[in-house]
Amino acid sequence: MKTLLMISLVLMLTMQSSVSENIPSLFYKAEKNGKTIFLLGSIHIGNESMYPLNDIIKNEMDSTDAFVFECNTNNINDIAMAKALMYLPKHKTLNEYLDTETLTNLNIFCEKSNIDINKFFNLKPWAIYSILSLNTAKELLNDSSVDFAVDNHIKNYAINNNKTLYYVETAVEQYQTLDNLSNETQNLILNELIKSNLLSKKSNFDSSINNWPEWFKNNNAQGFANAYMADLTNDMREFNDALLTKRNVNFAAYLDNLVQN
Template sequence: MKKFASLFLSLALLFSFVTNIQAEAKPISVWIDGEQVQLGENQPTMEKGTILVPAKTVLQKLDFQVNWDQKNKVISGKKQGLTLLFQIDNLGAMANETEIGLLAAPKVVKGTVYIPLRTVSEAAGYEITWNKEQRSVSLKENEPSKGFLWKVEKDGSTVYLLGSIHIANKAMYPLRSEIQKAYDASDYLVVEADISKMNDEKVQKQVLDLSVLKDNTTLKDHISADSYKKLGEILKENGLPENTLDTYKPWSVSSTVDYLSSAKEGYDSGIGIDAHFLQQSLENKKPILELESIEYQLNMFNNFSDKLQEEMLKGSIENYFAEVSGIEDLTKMWVTGNEEQLLELTKSASSNAELNKALLTDRNAPMVEKITGYLNDTTKKTYFVVVGAAHMLGENGIVPLLEKKGFTVVRQ
């Protein structure tokens, strides 16, 4: 009996070991929207917990156009304004202008390029899940964002109005197809300011010239001691000296703190709605028009009163330390296309008379005049206009002002 028990135990251990080996040897399967991707001999591999998949097959399955640059060892995929770049043995990928760190580098296996699946899926707007028991990875396309899109027509001329959020996270993509189709059908992209020029030397000089204090004062002289102390904590937390921004005006510092807040929560102006379409226009050489300019917007902030600038910075600091940031609600509002929330947001901006006048009232009227010009264009062109969503509604919003001029504005 003891001999039999010992044999049984040995067999149990042996078969348990074999079962584990078989489980580990089981190929990883890839599923996209419930359909298994047939990969043939080019099976996925796992490195450092990262699943690598044959790039061309998977990218094409996700509707990307694929290109291989043999000289630079770079494989790229393009899809509706999104360009992904992966370089062999490089731990940094690019999603449009944004660099993404990788845990495992792309590589070539038996002549086939392999890339990290998670990076591709999340950038393309898919949710990815891993089933350890089945060794299967599933991609499910996120619900498209509804956004805020209107259409105005006159005698063959068409203007699409898209209310934008200037910073975004990956959850805001993909956009619903109606938005992309409206852009594709347009002859021009129109933005508030062409932010693709921000790295131009001339623009950088303007930014610095307007941002820096020139009256022999420092930031300490323009804000409260408490705000300055909290600002120092923020800078220190981000690995910067506490006096880094001492020579800058409060409005400029406020912008910097807002950037740090958004980056901390995974938001990036590089994938904002306007940046998304600017990238497409630059690649497709679609003409870009501006309702304003970077210089105009810089001067607008620079002309804010000292009191308003200090209030802005104080608000930015409070937002940085807040447990729940309003940016999540802003994103949800845009994703769901909630017009009531957008109107409420617009009303809240009007509570400060100076801010409301500078940000909305003084800007919306000139924007409407330019849009009216597009609609009166006898060449019958189509314009895709992307401006901040807060400009659209409210008493002095672009939509009501166009309606007062006799145009019919239809929500899409």
């Protein structure tokens, strides 16, 4: 089970060529119509050991014309609309959306963690999952881990160097990905996350979080892939198709249009 909402890609557009044959495995290159796109695998958490970035990546960043990020989190109105999706319709309660096992486990988890379960009772199952998964990641690393996120680091660089910024999706579109999941799948991802905490038995992906900064620093794409693939099951197909497959297709279409225009 994944602990975070997603693994993003920070994308860089440039008119320059090219990158060394010794290109890091988390740094990809594509060319079309005389333009070059570099894709950098990113994680939303990290630590200071991940920096400075590889010299190859830093050099291409310096010569890059524009940066493309996963989601625009700077639009206050959009963020407000996105957060509104997290809440249940009026006069609806969480009891109507959670199956017996998930509700029972949520109660046990909240009691064990000294959390007032009433804080969750107006939230949709996927919203509770998102909140708890982020908290899990912070606990496994530390509260400052988000400050060292790759996307935050590179966005600060881009802004400080007056680069053009693009975003492949809005916050509303990102939240809608989870909001459109069936209630059955929302129960599944929430219950699996809770059970992994209650039983102290993390999934392959969750238990690997402490390795993420080292994997990123060492360009170990295979480490990320192996940890994620080990948890893929048929009952998680809707979740993975929505979070990864369909969004990646949309991302590719956005980039293709951006390059053409």
